[in-house]
Amino acid sequence: MELTRKYRSPLAQVKHLGSAKHGTTHWLLQRITALMIIPLGVWFFLNLLNHMRSDYDTVMAWFTSPLNLIGNLVFFITALFHAVLGIQVVIEDYIHQQGIRFALLWTLKVGAVISGAVAIAVMVWLFMDQLLHPTQLD
Structure with a gap:
């Protein structure tokens, strides 16, 4: 990957030395996601504070509007x-035994996929429910 080569030392580039060739990408992805979480988290928590005293219908109307749904x-x-x-x-x-490490990594990734799929399904279900059964806000 060209992007990761930029962050390697000149000696490592010449000798093709380094880790298993995924450490830089992993590091970079973690930084990018951290930078994305900052504005999204501020936006989410400010909206959460703004709707703390709102009724259910108002919160659902906010949550299921297309822009807010995508942001969430x-x-x-x-x-x-x-x-x-x-x-x-x-x-x-920190986990040095190969079998335990593999089991933990597998559990982590399967759990993340399931959590992500459930979150997407719930949010889409709420959006579709709001479209089919709109609430009247006074």
Whole structure:
């Protein structure tokens, strides 16, 4: 990957030395997701504070509007991916037995896929339910 070559030392580029060729990409993805989480998290929590005293229908109308739904999905998936990247590093660095490491990494990734799929399904279901049964806001 051309992007990762830019972050390697000149000697490592000449000798093709380095880790298993995924460490730089992993590091870069973790930084990118962290930078994405900052504005999305601020946006999410400010909206959460703004709707703390709102009734159910108002919150659902906010949550299921297309722009907010996309923002919530991007925030959740980005945060989930960032968490998986971070936990993966901890497992790889501190679990030395291959079988346990493999089982933990497999469980982590399967759990993340299931969590992401459930989150997407719930948000899409709420959006579709709001479209089919709109609430009247006074």
